[in-house]
Amino acid sequence: MNIDYSVLKKYPLCDRCFGRLYGKLIRSSNFDRGHALKLAKAIELEEDLRTALEKMNETPENSEVNPTDLEKLEEIKELMYALHKTGTSGIKLDLIDDIEKYETKFKNEAEYEKNEECDELCPWCKGIFEPENIEKVAENVVEALSEYEFDSFLVGTKLPKRFKELENEIETPFMESIRQEFGRELGKVVVPLIKRRVDKENPDIVVMVNPYNQKVTLQVNPVFIKGRYKKLVRGIPQSHWDCRSCRGKGCEKCNFTGKQYMTSVEEIIAEPFMDVMKGSSEALHGAGREDIDVRMLGHGRPFVIEIKEPKIRKVNLEELASKVNESGNVEIINVEYGVKKDVHFFKNEPHKKTYLAHVECEEKVSNEEVAELVKKLEDLTIDQRTPDRVSHRRADLVRVRKVYKAWPHMIDDYNFELKIFCDGGLYIKELINSDEGRTTPSVSELLNKKCICKFLDVLDVHDYEDAENI
Numbered sequence: 001m002n003i004d005y006s007v008l009k010k011y012p013l014c015d016r017c018f019g020r021l022y023g024k025l026i027r028s029s030n031f032d033r034g035h036a037l038k039l040a041k042a043i044e045l046e047e048d049l050r051t052a053l054e055k056m057n058e059t060p061e062n063s064e065v066n067p068t069d070l071e072k073l074e075e076i077k078e079l080m081y082a083l084h085k086t087g088t089s090g091i092k093l094d095l096i097d098d099i100e101k102y103e104t105k106f107k108n109e110a111e112y113e114k115n116e117e118c119d120e121l122c123p124w125c126k127g128i129f130e131p132e133n134i135e136k137v138a139e140n141v142v143e144a145l146s147e148y149e150f151d152s153f154l155v156g157t158k159l160p161k162r163f164k165e166l167e168n169e170i171e172t173p174f175m176e177s178i179r180q181e182f183g184r185e186l187g188k189v190v191v192p193l194i195k196r197r198v199d200k201e202n203p204d205i206v207v208m209v210n211p212y213n214q215k216v217t218l219q220v221n222p223v224f225i226k227g228r229y230k231k232l233v234r235g236i237p238q239s240h241w242d243c244r245s246c247r248g249k250g251c252e253k254c255n256f257t258g259k260q261y262m263t264s265v266e267e268i269i270a271e272p273f274m275d276v277m278k279g280s281s282e283a284l285h286g287a288g289r290e291d292i293d294v295r296m297l298g299h300g301r302p303f304v305i306e307i308k309e310p311k312i313r314k315v316n317l318e319e320l321a322s323k324v325n326e327s328g329n330v331e332i333i334n335v336e337y338g339v340k341k342d343v344h345f346f347k348n349e350p351h352k353k354t355y356l357a358h359v360e361c362e363e364k365v366s367n368e369e370v371a372e373l374v375k376k377l378e379d380l381t382i383d384q385r386t387p388d389r390v391s392h393r394r395a396d397l398v399r400v401r402k403v404y405k406a407w408p409h410m411i412d413d414y415n416f417e418l419k420i421f422c423d424g425g426l427y428i429k430e431l432i433n434s435d436e437g438r439t440t441p442s443v444s445e446l447l448n449k450k451c452i453c454k455f456l457d458v459l460d461v462h463d464y465e466d467a468e469n470i
Protein backbone atom coordinates (compact mmCIF):
# COMPACT_ATOMS: atom_id res chain seq x y z
CA MET A 1 0.00 0.00 0.00
CA ASN A 2 1.50 3.26 -1.09
CA ILE A 3 0.41 6.28 0.87
CA ASP A 4 1.14 9.36 -1.17
CA TYR A 5 2.40 11.97 1.27
CA SER A 6 3.69 14.28 -1.42
CA VAL A 7 0.15 15.69 -1.82
CA LEU A 8 0.78 17.45 1.53
CA LYS A 9 3.54 19.51 -0.06
CA LYS A 10 1.05 21.00 -2.52
CA TYR A 11 -2.04 21.04 -0.34
CA PRO A 12 -1.67 21.29 3.45
CA LEU A 13 -4.50 18.89 4.23
CA CYS A 14 -5.66 18.58 7.83
CA ASP A 15 -5.64 15.17 9.50
CA ARG A 16 -9.30 14.63 8.80
CA CYS A 17 -8.94 15.38 5.09
CA PHE A 18 -5.75 13.35 4.73
CA GLY A 19 -7.50 10.45 6.45
CA ARG A 20 -10.45 10.83 4.06
CA LEU A 21 -8.14 10.14 1.12
CA TYR A 22 -7.93 6.58 2.51
CA GLY A 23 -11.44 6.56 3.97
CA LYS A 24 -12.30 3.09 2.74
CA LEU A 25 -9.40 1.51 4.64
CA ILE A 26 -9.81 0.57 8.32
CA ARG A 27 -12.98 1.39 10.18
CA SER A 28 -11.87 4.45 12.05
CA SER A 29 -12.75 8.09 11.81
CA ASN A 30 -11.08 10.01 9.02
CA PHE A 31 -9.36 12.16 11.63
CA ASP A 32 -7.85 9.18 13.49
CA ARG A 33 -6.73 7.53 10.29
CA GLY A 34 -5.13 10.71 8.94
CA HIS A 35 -3.51 11.51 12.27
CA ALA A 36 -2.04 8.01 12.60
CA LEU A 37 -0.72 7.96 9.04
CA LYS A 38 0.97 11.32 9.48
CA LEU A 39 2.52 10.33 12.83
CA ALA A 40 3.85 7.06 11.45
CA LYS A 41 5.37 8.92 8.53
CA ALA A 42 6.89 11.54 10.82
CA ILE A 43 8.61 8.81 12.84
CA GLU A 44 9.94 7.20 9.68
CA LEU A 45 11.17 10.57 8.36
CA GLU A 46 12.94 11.44 11.59
CA GLU A 47 14.85 8.20 11.44
CA ASP A 48 15.63 8.66 7.75
CA LEU A 49 16.88 12.16 8.44
CA ARG A 50 19.21 11.05 11.19
CA THR A 51 20.64 8.30 8.96
CA ALA A 52 21.09 10.67 6.05
CA LEU A 53 22.77 13.32 8.21
CA GLU A 54 25.17 10.75 9.65
CA LYS A 55 26.07 9.61 6.18
CA MET A 56 26.83 13.20 5.19
CA ASN A 57 28.98 13.73 8.22
CA GLU A 58 31.00 10.66 7.33
CA THR A 59 31.81 12.07 3.92
CA PRO A 60 35.53 13.04 3.91
CA GLU A 61 36.18 16.79 3.87
CA ASN A 62 37.51 17.07 0.33
CA SER A 63 35.29 14.67 -1.54
CA GLU A 64 32.01 15.60 -3.21
CA VAL A 65 28.72 14.65 -1.66
CA ASN A 66 26.76 12.22 -3.82
CA PRO A 67 24.07 14.35 -5.55
CA THR A 68 21.35 11.72 -5.10
CA ASP A 69 22.06 11.65 -1.37
CA LEU A 70 21.60 15.41 -1.29
CA GLU A 71 18.35 15.17 -3.19
CA LYS A 72 17.11 12.54 -0.82
CA LEU A 73 17.97 14.69 2.16
CA GLU A 74 16.12 17.64 0.70
CA GLU A 75 13.06 15.50 0.12
CA ILE A 76 13.03 14.23 3.70
CA LYS A 77 13.33 17.72 5.14
CA GLU A 78 10.67 19.10 2.87
CA LEU A 79 8.13 16.43 3.77
CA MET A 80 8.93 16.81 7.48
CA TYR A 81 8.26 20.47 7.18
CA ALA A 82 5.00 19.78 5.28
CA LEU A 83 3.85 17.45 8.05
CA HIS A 84 4.65 20.09 10.62
CA LYS A 85 2.80 22.70 8.61
CA THR A 86 -0.32 20.51 8.36
CA GLY A 87 -0.64 20.14 12.08
CA THR A 88 1.54 17.18 13.02
CA SER A 89 2.96 18.13 16.37
CA GLY A 90 6.24 16.90 17.73
CA ILE A 91 8.24 17.15 14.50
CA LYS A 92 11.83 17.94 15.50
CA LEU A 93 12.25 21.08 13.47
CA ASP A 94 15.70 21.66 15.02
CA LEU A 95 16.95 18.75 12.93
CA ILE A 96 16.24 20.85 9.85
CA ASP A 97 19.17 23.27 9.89
CA ASP A 98 18.08 25.30 6.86
CA ILE A 99 14.41 25.60 7.77
CA GLU A 100 13.93 29.08 6.21
CA LYS A 101 14.42 27.50 2.82
CA TYR A 102 11.41 25.22 3.32
CA GLU A 103 9.30 27.96 4.80
CA THR A 104 9.79 30.04 1.67
CA LYS A 105 9.54 27.11 -0.69
CA PHE A 106 6.29 25.97 0.88
CA LYS A 107 4.84 29.43 0.64
CA ASN A 108 5.78 29.87 -2.99
CA GLU A 109 4.89 26.45 -4.23
CA ALA A 110 1.69 25.76 -2.42
CA GLU A 111 -0.89 26.65 -5.02
CA TYR A 112 -3.57 27.23 -2.47
CA GLU A 113 -1.57 30.18 -1.22
CA LYS A 114 -2.05 31.91 -4.53
CA ASN A 115 -5.79 31.81 -4.05
CA GLU A 116 -6.85 35.04 -2.49
CA GLU A 117 -9.52 33.36 -0.39
CA CYS A 118 -6.87 31.23 1.13
CA ASP A 119 -5.93 31.45 4.73
CA GLU A 120 -4.42 29.05 7.15
CA LEU A 121 -7.36 26.69 6.87
CA CYS A 122 -7.08 23.30 5.22
CA PRO A 123 -7.82 23.88 1.51
CA TRP A 124 -10.18 20.91 1.22
CA CYS A 125 -12.49 21.19 4.21
CA LYS A 126 -12.01 24.89 4.99
CA GLY A 127 -13.32 24.22 8.46
CA ILE A 128 -16.76 23.02 7.35
CA PHE A 129 -16.77 20.31 10.01
CA GLU A 130 -16.54 22.84 12.83
CA PRO A 131 -19.64 22.35 15.03
CA GLU A 132 -20.66 26.01 14.54
CA ASN A 133 -20.71 25.55 10.77
CA ILE A 134 -22.71 22.33 10.91
CA GLU A 135 -25.18 23.93 13.31
CA LYS A 136 -25.57 26.94 11.06
CA VAL A 137 -26.25 24.74 8.02
CA ALA A 138 -28.72 22.67 10.06
CA GLU A 139 -30.47 25.83 11.18
CA ASN A 140 -30.81 26.97 7.57
CA VAL A 141 -32.19 23.58 6.56
CA VAL A 142 -34.84 23.73 9.28
CA GLU A 143 -35.77 27.24 8.27
CA ALA A 144 -36.04 26.43 4.56
CA LEU A 145 -38.29 23.48 5.32
CA SER A 146 -40.48 25.33 7.77
CA GLU A 147 -43.05 26.46 5.24
CA TYR A 148 -43.56 23.03 3.71
CA GLU A 149 -45.59 20.06 4.79
CA PHE A 150 -43.74 16.79 4.22
CA ASP A 151 -43.35 13.29 5.61
CA SER A 152 -39.99 12.32 4.19
CA PHE A 153 -36.86 14.09 3.12
CA LEU A 154 -33.29 13.62 2.02
CA VAL A 155 -30.33 15.91 2.54
CA GLY A 156 -27.70 16.09 -0.17
CA THR A 157 -24.47 18.04 -0.27
CA LYS A 158 -23.42 20.05 -3.29
CA LEU A 159 -19.75 20.87 -3.65
CA PRO A 160 -18.73 24.12 -5.31
CA LYS A 161 -16.81 23.51 -8.53
CA ARG A 162 -13.37 24.30 -7.26
CA PHE A 163 -13.66 21.87 -4.34
CA LYS A 164 -14.88 19.19 -6.72
CA GLU A 165 -11.86 19.89 -8.93
CA LEU A 166 -9.51 19.69 -5.97
CA GLU A 167 -11.10 16.43 -4.94
CA ASN A 168 -10.67 14.99 -8.44
CA GLU A 169 -7.03 16.02 -8.47
CA ILE A 170 -6.03 14.41 -5.18
CA GLU A 171 -8.37 11.42 -5.34
CA THR A 172 -7.08 7.97 -4.37
CA PRO A 173 -8.86 4.66 -5.03
CA PHE A 174 -9.72 4.51 -1.31
CA MET A 175 -11.06 8.02 -0.95
CA GLU A 176 -14.35 8.94 0.61
CA SER A 177 -15.87 12.09 -0.89
CA ILE A 178 -16.14 15.05 1.43
CA ARG A 179 -19.79 15.15 0.34
CA GLN A 180 -20.41 11.84 2.02
CA GLU A 181 -18.69 12.74 5.23
CA PHE A 182 -20.36 16.11 5.47
CA GLY A 183 -23.76 14.57 4.73
CA ARG A 184 -23.21 12.04 7.51
CA GLU A 185 -22.15 14.67 10.04
CA LEU A 186 -24.94 17.04 9.09
CA GLY A 187 -27.45 14.19 9.30
CA LYS A 188 -26.50 13.58 12.93
CA VAL A 189 -27.59 17.13 13.74
CA VAL A 190 -30.41 17.66 11.27
CA VAL A 191 -32.36 14.40 11.49
CA PRO A 192 -33.20 14.73 15.21
CA LEU A 193 -34.21 18.35 14.61
CA ILE A 194 -36.53 17.58 11.74
CA LYS A 195 -38.09 14.40 13.12
CA ARG A 196 -39.22 13.19 9.73
CA ARG A 197 -38.39 10.02 7.82
CA VAL A 198 -35.24 10.01 5.69
CA ASP A 199 -36.12 8.49 2.33
CA LYS A 200 -33.41 7.83 -0.23
CA GLU A 201 -35.75 6.53 -2.93
CA ASN A 202 -38.65 8.90 -3.13
CA PRO A 203 -38.49 11.73 -0.60
CA ASP A 204 -41.11 14.48 -0.54
CA ILE A 205 -38.33 17.05 -0.40
CA VAL A 206 -34.65 16.91 -1.31
CA VAL A 207 -32.57 19.48 0.56
CA MET A 208 -29.31 20.45 -1.09
CA VAL A 209 -26.74 22.21 1.05
CA ASN A 210 -23.52 23.96 0.21
CA PRO A 211 -21.41 23.38 3.33
CA TYR A 212 -18.99 26.15 2.39
CA ASN A 213 -21.47 29.02 2.32
CA GLN A 214 -24.32 27.40 4.31
CA LYS A 215 -26.75 27.98 1.43
CA VAL A 216 -29.72 25.65 1.26
CA THR A 217 -31.88 24.90 -1.79
CA LEU A 218 -34.97 22.72 -1.85
CA GLN A 219 -36.23 20.40 -4.52
CA VAL A 220 -39.86 19.89 -3.56
CA ASN A 221 -41.21 16.87 -5.37
CA PRO A 222 -44.66 17.11 -6.94
CA VAL A 223 -47.83 15.50 -5.68
CA PHE A 224 -49.87 13.46 -8.17
CA ILE A 225 -53.62 13.14 -7.89
CA LYS A 226 -55.51 10.91 -10.24
CA GLY A 227 -59.12 10.34 -11.11
CA ARG A 228 -61.52 10.53 -14.04
CA TYR A 229 -63.08 13.66 -15.40
CA LYS A 230 -66.32 14.27 -17.21
CA LYS A 231 -66.81 17.34 -19.35
CA LEU A 232 -70.52 18.06 -19.21
CA VAL A 233 -70.61 20.95 -21.68
CA ARG A 234 -69.20 21.69 -25.12
CA GLY A 235 -66.87 24.58 -25.79
CA ILE A 236 -64.15 23.96 -23.22
CA PRO A 237 -60.69 22.74 -24.23
CA GLN A 238 -58.81 20.25 -22.08
CA SER A 239 -55.98 22.64 -21.38
CA HIS A 240 -55.36 26.35 -21.51
CA TRP A 241 -54.95 27.85 -25.00
CA ASP A 242 -53.15 31.10 -25.62
CA CYS A 243 -55.20 33.73 -27.44
CA ARG A 244 -54.59 33.33 -31.18
CA SER A 245 -54.31 37.08 -31.74
CA CYS A 246 -51.84 38.00 -29.04
CA ARG A 247 -50.32 34.60 -28.24
CA GLY A 248 -51.08 34.97 -24.56
CA LYS A 249 -49.85 38.52 -24.01
CA GLY A 250 -53.34 39.92 -23.62
CA CYS A 251 -55.23 42.01 -26.18
CA GLU A 252 -58.65 43.49 -26.83
CA LYS A 253 -59.88 40.33 -28.52
CA CYS A 254 -59.28 38.21 -25.45
CA ASN A 255 -60.28 40.93 -23.03
CA PHE A 256 -56.66 41.05 -21.88
CA THR A 257 -56.80 37.55 -20.43
CA GLY A 258 -54.38 36.09 -22.96
CA LYS A 259 -56.74 33.17 -23.31
CA GLN A 260 -58.53 31.87 -26.39
CA TYR A 261 -61.11 30.15 -24.21
CA MET A 262 -62.15 31.53 -20.87
CA THR A 263 -61.47 28.32 -19.07
CA SER A 264 -60.37 24.72 -19.59
CA VAL A 265 -60.83 21.34 -17.98
CA GLU A 266 -57.34 21.74 -16.57
CA GLU A 267 -58.03 25.13 -14.99
CA ILE A 268 -61.36 24.03 -13.54
CA ILE A 269 -59.78 20.96 -11.93
CA ALA A 270 -56.58 22.66 -10.86
CA GLU A 271 -57.99 25.72 -9.15
CA PRO A 272 -59.30 24.20 -5.91
CA PHE A 273 -56.21 21.99 -5.60
CA MET A 274 -53.79 24.85 -6.19
CA ASP A 275 -55.65 27.06 -3.72
CA VAL A 276 -55.20 24.57 -0.92
CA MET A 277 -51.89 22.95 -1.83
CA LYS A 278 -50.19 26.19 -2.87
CA GLY A 279 -48.14 24.68 -5.66
CA SER A 280 -45.86 26.77 -7.86
CA SER A 281 -47.56 25.41 -10.99
CA GLU A 282 -49.49 22.39 -12.17
CA ALA A 283 -49.90 20.11 -15.16
CA LEU A 284 -52.84 17.98 -16.18
CA HIS A 285 -52.06 14.72 -17.94
CA GLY A 286 -55.09 13.12 -19.56
CA ALA A 287 -55.48 9.71 -21.19
CA GLY A 288 -55.96 11.42 -24.55
CA ARG A 289 -58.12 14.47 -25.11
CA GLU A 290 -61.46 15.29 -26.66
CA ASP A 291 -62.07 18.18 -29.04
CA ILE A 292 -63.38 21.44 -27.63
CA ASP A 293 -66.86 20.79 -29.03
CA VAL A 294 -66.98 17.22 -27.71
CA ARG A 295 -68.37 16.31 -24.32
CA MET A 296 -66.76 13.65 -22.12
CA LEU A 297 -69.47 11.63 -20.40
CA GLY A 298 -69.93 8.11 -19.05
CA HIS A 299 -67.27 7.08 -16.57
CA GLY A 300 -65.08 9.99 -17.54
CA ARG A 301 -61.54 10.17 -18.85
CA PRO A 302 -58.60 9.11 -16.66
CA PHE A 303 -56.31 11.97 -15.70
CA VAL A 304 -53.46 12.77 -13.36
CA ILE A 305 -52.91 16.26 -12.10
CA GLU A 306 -49.40 17.11 -11.02
CA ILE A 307 -49.11 19.83 -8.38
CA LYS A 308 -45.55 21.15 -8.52
CA GLU A 309 -43.69 22.27 -5.40
CA PRO A 310 -46.73 22.07 -3.11
CA LYS A 311 -46.56 23.58 0.35
CA ILE A 312 -49.39 21.31 1.49
CA ARG A 313 -49.48 17.67 0.45
CA LYS A 314 -52.20 16.10 2.56
CA VAL A 315 -55.62 17.34 1.58
CA ASN A 316 -59.17 16.13 1.71
CA LEU A 317 -59.54 14.89 -1.86
CA GLU A 318 -63.30 14.39 -1.62
CA GLU A 319 -63.78 17.94 -0.50
CA LEU A 320 -61.65 19.33 -3.31
CA ALA A 321 -63.41 17.09 -5.84
CA SER A 322 -66.78 18.47 -4.80
CA LYS A 323 -65.42 22.00 -5.24
CA VAL A 324 -64.47 21.10 -8.82
CA ASN A 325 -67.89 19.55 -9.32
CA GLU A 326 -69.62 22.74 -8.22
CA SER A 327 -68.44 24.24 -11.52
CA GLY A 328 -71.23 22.34 -13.26
CA ASN A 329 -69.01 22.08 -16.33
CA VAL A 330 -66.50 19.52 -15.19
CA GLU A 331 -67.00 16.67 -12.77
CA ILE A 332 -64.26 14.51 -11.31
CA ILE A 333 -64.72 11.07 -9.76
CA ASN A 334 -62.58 8.27 -8.26
CA VAL A 335 -60.08 10.82 -7.02
CA GLU A 336 -57.05 9.42 -5.20
CA TYR A 337 -53.32 10.06 -4.75
CA GLY A 338 -51.19 8.75 -7.57
CA VAL A 339 -47.49 8.34 -8.31
CA LYS A 340 -45.21 9.69 -11.00
CA LYS A 341 -45.46 6.63 -13.19
CA ASP A 342 -49.22 7.13 -13.54
CA VAL A 343 -48.40 10.03 -15.85
CA HIS A 344 -46.53 7.74 -18.19
CA PHE A 345 -49.30 5.15 -18.02
CA PHE A 346 -52.02 7.59 -18.90
CA LYS A 347 -50.05 9.12 -21.71
CA ASN A 348 -48.94 5.93 -23.36
CA GLU A 349 -51.53 3.23 -22.83
CA PRO A 350 -53.86 2.90 -25.78
CA HIS A 351 -57.42 3.13 -24.57
CA LYS A 352 -60.42 1.90 -26.50
CA LYS A 353 -63.28 4.37 -26.63
CA THR A 354 -67.02 4.49 -26.86
CA TYR A 355 -68.50 7.53 -28.63
CA LEU A 356 -71.95 8.84 -29.31
CA ALA A 357 -72.08 10.65 -32.64
CA HIS A 358 -74.98 12.65 -33.98
CA VAL A 359 -74.88 12.07 -37.75
CA GLU A 360 -76.58 14.43 -40.17
CA CYS A 361 -77.07 13.40 -43.81
CA GLU A 362 -77.56 15.62 -46.84
CA GLU A 363 -80.12 13.20 -48.25
CA LYS A 364 -82.86 11.23 -46.59
CA VAL A 365 -81.70 8.07 -44.89
CA SER A 366 -83.87 5.08 -43.98
CA ASN A 367 -83.92 2.74 -41.00
CA GLU A 368 -82.82 -0.10 -43.26
CA GLU A 369 -79.85 1.81 -44.62
CA VAL A 370 -78.65 2.64 -41.11
CA ALA A 371 -79.16 -0.97 -39.99
CA GLU A 372 -77.10 -2.10 -42.97
CA LEU A 373 -74.40 0.48 -42.11
CA VAL A 374 -74.15 -0.77 -38.53
CA LYS A 375 -73.66 -4.34 -39.77
CA LYS A 376 -70.84 -3.21 -42.07
CA LEU A 377 -69.15 -1.26 -39.28
CA GLU A 378 -68.82 -4.29 -37.02
CA ASP A 379 -65.14 -5.31 -36.71
CA LEU A 380 -64.29 -3.04 -39.59
CA THR A 381 -60.70 -1.95 -40.20
CA ILE A 382 -60.31 1.73 -41.08
CA ASP A 383 -57.37 3.33 -42.86
CA GLN A 384 -57.18 6.86 -41.65
CA ARG A 385 -54.75 9.39 -43.02
CA THR A 386 -53.95 12.21 -40.58
CA PRO A 387 -56.90 14.61 -40.83
CA ASP A 388 -56.29 18.00 -42.38
CA ARG A 389 -57.40 19.82 -39.25
CA VAL A 390 -54.67 18.26 -37.06
CA SER A 391 -51.96 17.85 -39.67
CA HIS A 392 -50.08 20.86 -38.28
CA ARG A 393 -49.41 19.03 -35.02
CA ARG A 394 -49.46 15.37 -36.06
CA ALA A 395 -47.25 13.49 -38.50
CA ASP A 396 -48.90 12.84 -41.83
CA LEU A 397 -49.35 9.08 -41.98
CA VAL A 398 -52.02 6.44 -42.41
CA ARG A 399 -53.23 4.94 -39.15
CA VAL A 400 -55.00 1.61 -39.10
CA ARG A 401 -57.75 1.50 -36.46
CA LYS A 402 -60.74 -0.72 -35.83
CA VAL A 403 -64.39 -0.11 -35.21
CA TYR A 404 -65.64 -3.04 -33.10
CA LYS A 405 -69.31 -2.34 -32.84
CA ALA A 406 -71.92 0.34 -33.51
CA TRP A 407 -75.49 0.86 -32.28
CA PRO A 408 -77.98 3.05 -34.17
CA HIS A 409 -80.77 5.32 -32.99
CA MET A 410 -82.93 7.08 -35.57
CA ILE A 411 -83.88 10.70 -34.91
CA ASP A 412 -85.62 11.72 -38.15
CA ASP A 413 -85.24 11.23 -41.91
CA TYR A 414 -81.92 13.06 -42.02
CA ASN A 415 -80.47 12.49 -38.58
CA PHE A 416 -79.46 9.49 -36.52
CA GLU A 417 -77.23 8.71 -33.60
CA LEU A 418 -74.45 6.21 -33.72
CA LYS A 419 -72.85 4.75 -30.62
CA ILE A 420 -69.42 3.52 -31.66
CA PHE A 421 -67.02 1.27 -29.77
CA CYS A 422 -63.57 1.52 -31.38
CA ASP A 423 -59.81 1.77 -30.95
CA GLY A 424 -58.36 4.85 -29.34
CA GLY A 425 -56.86 7.25 -31.86
CA LEU A 426 -59.64 6.87 -34.45
CA TYR A 427 -60.92 10.31 -35.46
CA ILE A 428 -64.71 10.00 -35.38
CA LYS A 429 -65.62 13.19 -37.22
CA GLU A 430 -63.54 11.97 -40.15
CA LEU A 431 -64.87 8.44 -39.82
CA ILE A 432 -68.27 10.00 -40.59
CA ASN A 433 -67.47 12.68 -43.19
CA SER A 434 -64.61 10.70 -44.86
CA ASP A 435 -62.29 13.76 -44.78
CA GLU A 436 -62.40 13.90 -48.60
CA GLY A 437 -61.40 10.30 -48.93
CA ARG A 438 -58.57 10.41 -46.41
CA THR A 439 -60.53 8.09 -44.10
CA THR A 440 -61.68 4.90 -45.76
CA PRO A 441 -64.08 3.32 -45.45
CA SER A 442 -66.26 5.96 -43.81
CA VAL A 443 -69.91 6.33 -42.88
CA SER A 444 -70.42 8.65 -45.88
CA GLU A 445 -68.82 6.09 -48.16
CA LEU A 446 -70.75 3.12 -46.73
CA LEU A 447 -74.09 4.95 -46.96
CA ASN A 448 -73.16 6.55 -50.25
CA LYS A 449 -74.53 9.84 -48.87
CA LYS A 450 -72.68 12.90 -47.62
CA CYS A 451 -72.82 12.94 -43.83
CA ILE A 452 -71.33 15.06 -41.11
CA CYS A 453 -70.88 14.58 -37.39
CA LYS A 454 -73.02 17.27 -35.87
CA PHE A 455 -72.31 16.53 -32.20
CA LEU A 456 -69.99 14.14 -30.53
CA ASP A 457 -69.70 12.84 -27.00
CA VAL A 458 -67.11 10.51 -25.57
CA LEU A 459 -69.12 8.03 -23.54
CA ASP A 460 -66.21 6.06 -22.18
CA VAL A 461 -62.46 5.72 -22.14
CA HIS A 462 -61.83 2.06 -21.43
CA ASP A 463 -58.74 1.58 -19.36
CA TYR A 464 -59.78 -1.74 -17.95
CA GLU A 465 -59.34 -5.23 -19.37
CA ASP A 466 -62.87 -6.28 -20.26
CA ALA A 467 -63.58 -3.30 -22.47
CA GLU A 468 -65.88 -5.57 -24.45
CA ASN A 469 -68.52 -5.43 -21.73
CA ILE A 470 -69.99 -2.06 -22.43
Ligand SMILES: [Zn+2]
Binding pocket: 013, 014, 015, 016, 017, 018, 122, 123, 124, 125, 126, 127
Ligand atom coordinates in the same frame (compact mmCIF):
# COMPACT_ATOMS: atom_id res chain seq x y z
ZN1 LIG B 1 -9.36 19.50 6.03
Ligand SMILES: [Zn+2]
Binding pocket: 243, 244, 245, 246, 247, 248, 249, 250, 251, 252, 253, 254, 255, 256, 257, 258, 259
Ligand atom coordinates in the same frame (compact mmCIF):
# COMPACT_ATOMS: atom_id res chain seq x y z
ZN1 LIG C 1 -55.38 38.18 -26.93
